[in-house]
Each structure stands twice: as C-alpha cells, then as structure tokens.
Amino acid sequence: MAVVDKLGRRSSSKGTALDLIRSSGPISRVELAEMTGLTQATISTVVRGLITDGLISETGRAESTGGKPRMHLQINPGSRLSIGVHVGADHITYVVTDLAGTVIGRLRAPGPADTSPIEAVATIATDVDRLISGLDIDRSRIVGLGLVTPGPIDKRSGSIQNAPTLAHWTDFPLARAVGTATGLPCVFDNDATAAAIGEYWMGATxxxxxxxxxxxxxxxxxxxxxxxxxxxxxxxxxxxxxxxxxxxxxxxxxxxxxxxxxxxxxxxxxxxxxxxxxxxxxxxxxxxxxxxxxxxxxxxxxxxxxxxxxxxxxxxxxxxxxxxxxxxxxxxxxxxxxxxxxxxxxxxxxxxxxxxxxxxxxxxxxxxxxxxxxxVNGDDAAALGAATMVLQENLSPRSLRAVTLATAP
Missing domain, CATH: 3.30.420.40 (ATPase, nucleotide binding domain)
Known part of the structure; x- marks a missing residue:
C-alpha cells in the first residue's frame, strides 16, 4: 500500500513507517497508525515485515495508561549501511553511515586535480575497498553508494557537464563507472543537493x-x-x-x-x-x-x-x-x-x-x-548527504517529510 501526503506525493507505507521510526522512535504501532493515517492492520503487517528484514526491533513496553502497555519500536542502526563519496576539486571525502545517519568510518584523499576520470574511478574503488576492509564491514549490509560532485550534472547519463573545476570530466559516465568498479549500486547527484538531504537526516532543519x-x-x-x-x-x-x-x-x-x-x-x-x-x-x-x-x-x-x-x-x-x-x-x-x-x-x-x-x-x-x-555536518556535509541519499532512496519515502496524512485509495 502507498501513502500520500497533502500535496499528493506517494510513498510506500513501509518506507514511511521506517522513516517515522527512525526520526521519532521509540514509537508504538498505535502512534504510527495515527501519524500515517494507515489502519492498525496495515501497520501491523508493515512492522512485521520490517522486523523480519532486521531493520527495526521491539524495545519494551511503554508505561501503562490504563490499558495494555504499548510495545515500542526502534530502528536497528547497524542493520543497513551506506557509503557516501564526495568528489570535490580539493579533496575526495568518503564516509560510511548506518541507518541512523551516524558516521562509522571516514576517509579523506587528495582531490582529482588533472587526473583523468578513468584513473580517478580506479582510485575511488580502491579507497572504498580500503575503507570497508578497515572497518571490517559485511558488504551484504551495504545498501549502496552515493556519489556527489559539483554541478552541472546530467543525472540521466550519470555524468558531469562542464563543471568549472572538473571540466575535463564532461560526458564521462561517472556514476556507471563507479558502480561497476565498486560493485555497489550507485546513486548520483550534485553536492549541494546532497548537503541539504544530510541536514534533514540529522534533524538540523x-x-x-x-x-x-x-x-x-x-x-x-x-x-x-x-x-x-x-x-x-x-x-x-x-x-x-x-x-x-x-x-x-x-x-x-x-x-x-x-x-x-x-x-x-x-x-x-x-x-x-x-x-x-x-x-x-x-x-x-x-x-x-x-x-x-x-x-x-x-x-x-x-x-x-x-x-x-x-x-x-x-x-x-x-x-x-x-x-x-x-x-x-x-x-x-x-x-x-x-x-x-x-x-x-x-x-x-x-x-x-x-x-x-x-x-x-x-x-x-x-x-x-x-x-x-x-x-551540523561540517566538512562532511556533502559526503554524509550522499550516504543518507542512498538510504533515503532505498528505504524511505521520496519526500523528506516524515509524516504523511492520508491513505492512498
């Protein structure tokens, strides 16, 4: 089932529930139903699926207000991880974040300067492997890789288009190349947009x-x-x-x-x-x-x-x-x-x-x-935004707004 908000935007009930549990948890099933407009039966089904997937867990019961105490739900932060890569003119920043947006690993390398995009992709793949190995991460928990660069960009081809600091990369299929080299699904965007997503995810806005x-x-x-x-x-x-x-x-x-x-x-x-x-x-x-x-x-x-x-x-x-x-x-x-x-x-x-x-x-x-x-994210704003962008796209609603208000027909 999908959920729509007041502007008519649709998102999955699973994604909406997960985002609410992440941003508002611990939270009960009753509270989820009230905040989403979904029925109790639908919420029960959604929650059961999220628990089966290991994304959330029950954490105990709330204090009783006269009836049966409600069971609280919260996310399992380490159940899913994402990698953010920010290719800037002066440096390349890598971060690994968990489902809560907490940075669990970070690496900063020199910027690409006059390096060809083919050479840079090889370096990025090596650095990503080094970061994963150093953190002893199970790759099966990694949802994907978020890649962000200065604009302009062409998201359809996954390429940079005449960015002043990386003009010699124009038309190179960067997102596809990085995805192939790392073996991870790659989400591509510009760095300023990613930074805005990161601010939301960390609750700063x-x-x-x-x-x-x-x-x-x-x-x-x-x-x-x-x-x-x-x-x-x-x-x-x-x-x-x-x-x-x-x-x-x-x-x-x-x-x-x-x-x-x-x-x-x-x-x-x-x-x-x-x-x-x-x-x-x-x-x-x-x-x-x-x-x-x-x-x-x-x-x-x-x-x-x-x-x-x-x-x-x-x-x-x-x-x-x-x-x-x-x-x-x-x-x-x-x-x-x-x-x-x-x-x-x-x-x-x-x-x-x-x-x-x-x-x-x-x-x-x-x-x-x-x-x-x-x-709130300092120098890591774009890289952290890139990592959370992956989580947002794969696990949560398209809208950054956590609370939706009506049930789709």
Missing part, C-alpha cells in the same frame, strides 16, 4: 520544511527543500547559486555569464585577492599554492582579527549574501544553512554578515526574519 543549504567548497551551490521535498528542477541542476550575476558589468565567468558571484565570493577569488594584498604589503601570508589551504589561512587570520584578511572574508560574505537575498526573495525561504569546507574556519563571520544583509534587504523582512545556521 526539523523546524523548517522549506530551506536552502548553501554549499561552498571551491565553488558555490545550494540545495533547496520546498515543503519537505528536495527540489531538483527538470534536469537536476537547480541551485547553481555561484552563477547568479551580482555585477552586470563585471568580469566574464568561465560559464559564459557576466559577474557571477563565484568570481567574487568563492575561495579561489578570496585567495587571488589575498595574493594582491600580499604583493601590496597589506597581508603577511606565505602561500602554498593550494587554494583550499591558502583560503583556510586567510580565514584563520580573519578570525584572529587581521584587518586585511577580515576585509577579504567580509567582502566574500557580502557578495554571497547578495545572491542569497535574491534567492530568498524568489523562493520565500526562512532558513539558510551554510555547509561545506569553506565555512569550516570562518563560518561565524559569513553567518553574521549574511544574517545582517538578509535582515536589511529581504523584501518580506518586516513579516518574518531569515534564520542563518552553520551546518
């Missing part, structure tokens, strides 16, 4: 059904959740926030647009500005030539109060905030989550600046403010 997860690594993207569902767009390329124009007469971006926010706010832009400041004698910094490390050094100086570094980071945050203001005005968002490695050091500076500008510029600011938060 439970007070908002509509929000944006702004992801900044070497580039900038955003995962958008609308009324409890990830919004992918027609071709799964929604959220290219980094290519919103913030200067109509600005520089030409490699993407072909003019004045894209990435040209002014992303780590490569900040590092380039820092090099100019250093040449002018305004910034004392030894550059390594690795953008991620140099950006982290600038951010560290900014947090320590260096005037020039603080100016550079604040300018980056202001440009980013300008793009976010436009997004908030278009979609009516009231929660922004900042995720990605670029926020790991100076995230509080970005959050403060973005909050201030949203409070000053959002059109509906007199009605309700916009909450700006730092991701």
């Amino acid at each position: 439970s007070d908002h059904l509509t929000y944006g997860s702004v992801y900044m690594g070497m580039g900038i993207g955003v995962g958008i959740v609308i009324d409890g569902s990830i919004y992918h767009g027609e071709l799964s390329n929604v959220g290219e926030l980094g290519h919103v124009s913030v200067d109509a007469r600005g520089r030409v971006c490699p993407c072909g647009n003019i004045g894209c926010v990435e040209l002014y706010a992303a780590p490569p832009a900040v590092v380039a500005a820092a090099r100019r400041a250093s040449a002018e004698g305004r910034l004392d910094l030894a550059f390594t030539g690795v953008v991620a490390r140099d950006f982290e050094a600038v951010a560290t100086l900014a947090m320590a109060g260096d005037a020039t570094a603080l100016e550079l980071v604040t300018e980056s945050a202001e440009y980013l905030a300008s793009a976010i203001v436009s997004m908030v005005n278009l979609i009516d968002l009231h929660l922004i989550v900042l995720a990605g490695s670029a926020f790991s050091v100076a995230g509080s500076l970005y959050a403060t600046t973005i909050s201030r500008m949203l409070a000053e510029r959002v059109l509906a600011r007199s009605i309700s403010g916009v909450d700006v938060r730092i991701s």
